[in-house]
Amino acid sequence: MVFQRHPDNPLMKPNPLNAWEALNVFNCAVVHHNGLFHMLYRAQGRDYISHIGYAASADGVRWNRMSDPVLSPADANETRGVEDPRAVEIDGAFYMTYTAYSPNGILAMIARSTNLITWERIAPFERDNKDHVLFPRKIGGRYAILHRRPPDIWLAYSDDLKTWHDHQIIMRPRADMWDNLKVGASGPPIPTDAGWLIIYHGVDADYVYRQGVALLDLDNPAKVIHRADAAVLAPDEPWEFKGDVPNVVFSCANPIVDGVIYLYYGGADRLIGLATAPLAGVLDAAQGRG
Numbered sequence: 354m355v356f357q358r359h360p361d362n363p364l365m366k367p368n369p370l371n372a373w374e375a376l377n378v379f380n381c382a383v384v385h386h387n388g389l390f391h392m393l394y395r396a397q398g399r400d401y402i403s404h405i406g407y408a409a410s411a412d413g414v415r416w417n418r419m420s421d422p423v424l425s426p427a428d429a430n431e432t433r434g435v436e437d438p439r440a441v442e443i444d445g446a447f448y449m450t451y452t453a454y455s456p457n458g459i460l461a462m463i464a465r466s467t468n469l470i471t472w473e474r475i476a477p478f479e480r481d482n483k484d485h486v487l488f489p490r491k492i493g494g495r496y497a498i499l500h501r502r503p504p505d506i507w508l509a510y511s512d513d514l515k516t517w518h519d520h521q522i523i524m525r526p527r528a529d530m531w532d533n534l535k536v537g538a539s540g541p542p543i544p545t546d547a548g549w550l551i552i553y554h555g556v557d558a559d560y561v562y563r564q565g566v567a568l569l570d571l572d573n574p575a576k577v578i579h580r581a582d583a584a585v586l587a588p589d590e591p592w593e594f595k596g597d598v599p600n601v602v603f604s605c606a607n608p609i610v611d612g613v614i615y616l617y618y619g620g621a622d623r624l625i626g627l628a629t630a631p632l633a634g635v636l637d638a639a640q641g642r643g
């Protein structure tokens with residue numbers, strides 16, 4: 354596999370002292386900003402309602418957690434939780450995409466912050482949609498987003514983060530492969546000279562969640578330059594096979610520090626782990642080399 358697991362995995366476990374994060378801590382956003390790693394992580398208590406917690410780290414491995422969540426259910430669309438945060442910095446502000454969950458179903462949301470702690474909801478993105486993640490810079494003067502109308506990964510554009518245009522499918526599940534059931538974006542697309550490197554999750558008919566890579570055109574990310582055949586991370590450790598939902602490695606974060614991709618992921622919807630790989634090696638995989 355292209356990514357190597359950190360020897361200290363799992364890096365974060367549920368905290369029985371806080372009811373809201375006593376059962377599961379898993380899918381997380383991570384932003385590296387001004388020399389510090391900032392994590393926003395999905396946590397569940399025994400009521401299975403998801404909140405989003407905050408943690409900071411100097412090395413990306415040892416984390417200092419805030420005792421209260423930074424985002425909790427706030428309205429009728431969020432009564433069952435706020436899930437799966439992904440975060441980017443665009444023009445000096447931070448944007449978090451997350452999924453609101455309630456008896457009404459799921460609703461993809463967008464929020465904004467200037468300090469990563471206090472979040473203001475901007476607007477819903479779309480109902481029955483999730484796995485949405487903003488590109489870290491505008492493309493052709495517009496905001497761009499990857500999103501998921503099941504079972505495919507879509508692309509869309511906006512001038513104001515409220516109204517979205519030019520929706521188009523960019524990647525579908527592939528028959529007879531590890532991503533044959535559904536696909537969704539992982540962390541934010543990574544700009545490189547060769548194109549946008551994207552990490553995504555694929556699900557197979559046995560509901561195993563793996564991570565894969567592809568390369569999109571820089572100016573027109575609807576154009577997939579290459580998509581690697583093989584997964585770059587797949588469940589392999591006991592805590593990835595068994596937890597709340599079995600056989601899951603699910604990532605919402607891939608910050609780059611000193612040329613290394615830090616792939617943070619939830620293992621079996623219960624714990625948080627880290628796998629790393631040199632950017633150059635992942636780019637080779639995404640281009641079908643090496």
Ligand code: BMA
Pocket residue numbers: 380436437562598601603619622
């Ligand atoms: C997806 C999301 C993730 C979760 C995964 C595996 O649909 O809800 O939050 O990690 O399923 O259960």
